[in-house]
Amino acid sequence: MTFVECENRVQELLSELHDIIKDTQKQREEGNNNLETIGKTHEKMQGEAKLSTYFKQKLRNLYSVALDDADVECDLLKKGLDIIAKIKALQEEKRIAARLSSYNPLDDQPRKSMRRGVLMSMLQKSAQTLPLWIGKPNEKVPPLCGAVSAGPDYIAKPGDKVAARVRTDEAEEQWILAEVVSFNSSLQKYEVDDIDEEGREHHVLSKRRVVPLAQWKANPETDPEALFPKGALVMALYPQTTCFYRAVISKQPTTAHEDYSVLFEDNSYADGYSPALRVAQKYLVVPKEMREL
């Protein structure tokens, strides 16, 4: 898909989204009428000693309409979310394409590097806009939603964000935020890029050194089991950096928009832990070896 096609497609999707939002509002208003009638019917029934068949039948009809309304509204919202996901996918595609085209080793032009402050605010924004998992009642949350890790056979796609364990210049091991470039299935090795443009290094890493980040936020109100429990040991992205450090969950989020509170292991504090810092759901992972502990 060319750049222009991509742009046009995004514009189409946006206008579709616009229509859906308007439809949703209309649908919601219609549904409200019915809900009000239900409320009024209940009030009227208060006066009667016994539940008459008339009211029984009436309520049954009203409730079934209300359920249908809710289903229609729900479908509309899901459609809208799908469109948003499509737009995001297109933009991701565009970004990766742009990145590949700038990834020319013969190109000796200095790379346009982003100021760290801008990179940090982008990382924050991408965590905030991570889609929320909306499942059907009693549906199990999928892998890569919240704390649910991907299965052992899962292969991250190019462009996906991962936590990657790399060897630093000082010959130490460090978990960094990186982006997948490719996966070599014969060698079972990932090729990843450091997210930080300054030290944008290329790493070839075995599968166990790469942990994909969550692709959906878990909703604490509907899927609390998909959250890390309080006291769990995780690797968390230290705020305003691109590195993951060991941390303990001190408080779970209570809404979809809230972050975890975590305590980072830090010897410079008397009790060995930093004060509580907030980290988004997206930036918490549990590598395999940690799980085995």
Add this chain to the structure above:
Amino acid sequence: MSEASPRRPVSEGKGVKTSEISKPFIPSELARPSNLQKIQQRKLQVKNYPRIKKLEKIGVYSSCKELQDDNCKCNGWKNAQSTSNSGENQTSSQQLTTTVTLQDPCRACNHPLSTHVKHLDAAKDDEINRLLSMIVDVENLVVCVQKEEDTDTKQVYFYLYRLLRKCTLQTSRPVIEGPLGSPPFSQPSIGKAVTNFIIYKFGHLPQKEFQIMHELAKTFIYCLNQETLETPSTRTSRGQADDFNEYKMNYTRWLCYCRVPKFCESLVHHATVDVFGRPLLKSIFPLLRRRILDDFRSDKFHVPPDKRTLILSHFPKFLSMLEEELNASNSPIWDVDFSQMPAHMPLPSPRSNDSLSPGTPGSFPSLFSMTSPMGSLQTPIAVTPSGKRRADSGTQSSDDAKRARSSMQSDNDNTQQDFSLEVINEVVNMITDPAQMLGPEAANLSSQSARDEAARQEERQGLIEFHVVANCANASRQILTWLVEIQNVFARQLPRMPRDYIARLVFDTRHRTLALVKEGRVIGGICFRMFPSQRFTEIVFCAVTSNEQVKGYGTHLMNHLKEYHIKQSMYHFLTYADEYAIGYFKKQGFSKEIKVPRSGYVGYIKDYEGATLMGCELNPRIPYTEFSNIIRKQKEIVKKLIEKKQQQISQVMPGLTCFKDGVRQIPIESIPGIMNTGWKPNSDGKRKEIVESVESLFAPLKAIVQSMR
């Protein structure tokens, strides 16, 4: 006798009415409006004389041109018929026309009047009228010389009298020569400095308050232009003798260029505020201040009561602030280069377009223009709704144009065309309308935005606060809490500094800390120590807690610290930066070149081994916390203006066809349109010079490239 005695013209002059003279008459009072009016009437009267009468009048002041009599030395025709008449009663012109003809002989040399006015035979009426006007001035000056009691002033009147007398004899134009020099005597002028003052001090105020200050400034300028300076001897008698010679010089200049020309139009008039600068204002300020306030208290100007209250309530403070700037050794308002484009004012507001125009001295504004002692018309202090004024007229927009020019001056003189106010406003509006510029995502941080933009926004929203705190005997609990918190931030972020050392300095009463507070907790700060006697401040510690870094807080902290110091008139920062801090300090405008003399800081500042001394000199005219914003906007404006200009002047030429016709070569300047681009043909010599300089540059540039590899 080569000069007429000042007595004689008086016997014939009628410059001043006797009734006026009989009162205690101060010659400089001739500059009062009522007297000016009388002088004008008198000039008009003389101008309406019949020609012969005019010639007679001029003849009185003209030398005899009779050559046969061994060049007659007589320097003024005297009417033989009115030998003893003082002339006071000869107000009727008809009476004289009948008695005088060109043939009437001079009482002194017996040559006819015609020989005295021979040089005027071919003179146009304009010239004759000019001479007549000058003669009226001469006559008035005679009165001044006679009546003036102060010796210094009298001397000046006498000098000017002689100058004008000489010019009437030679029918030349008066030029004041000698040690006085020529105006302006000092730069910047008082008028300019006062404008600078209100921009510098009040530029940040909302429109309405700024307007009041603007009116006060105009009032001040008006008063100063009207002010009669105290004579050097009175001043000395008041005990102000320190700068006697300088004051006397300025006083003389003021008489010659400002006061006397007011009633002697033959001399070129200058407004006091235009030609004098800081030295004069300094020497007269205390008295001037008293007089102005007294004048308003006694309602000398007949200002309407509400305006009088406004003036009386604001003026004392205004004058005190002005006096402070007058005496401060490094006040920017006396800087010749002070930019009247106030950097810290939001550029796009229409306010900066109209209310800031330098109060043009001379043409006095709304407060007084109609409320002279003679009239009683009243105009309110104009708090004109912005925008309206823009549309009104000449003086205003020319001021604006001037300002626009100063901000985008080019050395290309004639081709330089100013942008009209409308164009500038349009551009300014375009860049301030975020939707037009950045699209709906403007609120997000983009790679375009400045490093401190996010922090600035957070401060505006009240998410972060900045406080300067220090330990002292009665420090509040809040301040002590903050100090403990900031000490913890420093200790954590500067692990190589001993904890107790940090605690000792943070709680030292001579050290202060600028603390950055977010959600009630200190998340960063700069600990500093001021050395007022050495005119510098040492940056002691500077840190932001690790999880709040890369958000622009460090830059914003340093900018706040800079503004804090500008308020205290401290303009130098010094610090010993360790290897990790050098990058930060460089971004904040520090350099390894130290502007403070070594002797000024050695022994004062804490020296760290292995650290680099860095310094930063502050510019009091920069509003640091808004600096990146202002620069960005200025860049946008200039860019847009360039685009506009390019659209305007872009021109398509038909192209050359001569080469098709077999011409091999044409002179460059014959290509149509090329001269319009400002291209100038290079002379051969110049080209040779360029070639030589290129050659001489080659070696050093090559060396640089080598060393960079």
